[in-house]
Every structure is written in C-alpha cells, then in structure tokens.
C-alpha cells in the first residue's frame with residue numbers, strides 16, 4: 626500500500642504499549658500512542674488514524690467512555706475503534722459494541738494472531754469504504 630496505516634494505541638500500561646508498538650512497527654505501521662483519554666483527544670486534534678486500538682481499563686476516563694466520546698465527533702465516526710480488553714465475560718461484548726467499538730481483541734495479546742486481527746479491521750475499512 627502507498628502509505629502505511631496509522632494506528633492510535635490508547636493504553637495506560639507501559640509494557641502493553643511496548644509490545645503493541647513492537648508488533649505494529651514490525652510490519653511498518655505508523656504508531657501513535659496515548660496513555661490516557663486526554664492524550665488521545667489531543668492527538669486526535671492533529672491526526673487522523675486509520676484505526677484506534679482502545680484499552681478499556683484506564684484511570685480517569687475508561688475506554689468505553691472515551692470511545693463514545695470519539696465516536697460523537699463526526700469526522701471520527703467511521704474510524705474503527707477496536708477494544709483491547711481482558712473483560713470478555715458475558716455482557717462485555719455488548720458493552721463494547723454499545724460504546725461504539727467496532728470489535729475487540731482479547732487480552733493478553735496473542736502475538737501470533739494480533740497482526741492478523743488488526744489487519745482484518747483495517748481491510749474492513751477498505752471493503753466498506
């Protein structure tokens with residue numbers, strides 16, 4: 626592809642950020658990182674990512690609330706937001722989708738399938754877009 630996709634990763638945990646960054650950069654994706662909702666919203670003032678990977682459990686504003694907020698901004702309505710969460714218990718899938726997320730990836734991250742999952746959500750945009 627002409628331009629590598631840009632992915633915004635919102636995650637308060639440093640080690641998770643390193644892991645995801647390493648995986649995404651291994652296929653030359655461009656990575657933006659925020660460790661909380663404020664940082665994410667600041668980044669979105671000047672950037673337009675192709676995909677947002679969203680941690681759910683964060684201090685201050687959780688990923689559900691932040692996703693809802695981002696999706697209420699018209700120009701980001703069609704940017705896929707994929708939750709990365711360990712909370713995949715009953716009801717959480719509904720909660721993730723209700724918040725406006727387009728899907729989720731389970732934590733702990735499976736390094737063997739992570740990039741396939743990300744690329745599936747990226748391809749989805751191209752199919753629908």
Ligand code: MN
Pocket residue numbers: 636637638680681682683
């Ligand atoms: Mn977290």
